[in-house]
Amino acid sequence: MDTPILLPCPWCGAPAAVEVYCPPSPYEPAPTEYFINCSHEGAGCPANLVFVGPCLTLAEAARRWNTRAPPAASR
Structure with a gap:
């Protein structure tokens, strides 16, 4: 699976972090x-x-993280 390009944090500019959770299930x-x-x-x-997730695919999580509202001046 290719790792998608993630935009930096919209608030502080730090890199985005991906977390993967595989919930245990005995059934x-x-x-x-x-x-x-x-x-x-x-x-x-x-x-x-705040965070993005849970998403069923990394691509969907990346799409949601990378979606940014336009600046207030352009709305």
Whole structure:
């Protein structure tokens, strides 16, 4: 699987971080979930309070992370 290009954090400019979660299930395979958030550790970035996910594919998580609202002046 190709790793998608991720835009930096829209708040602080730090690189994006991908997290992959494979929930354990004794009955049937659970789908893998993909999350993307800011790689900046600590409370210094507002993005630490929000994240993208869960998504069923890394491509969908990347599309959602890379989608940015236009600047207020152009709305």
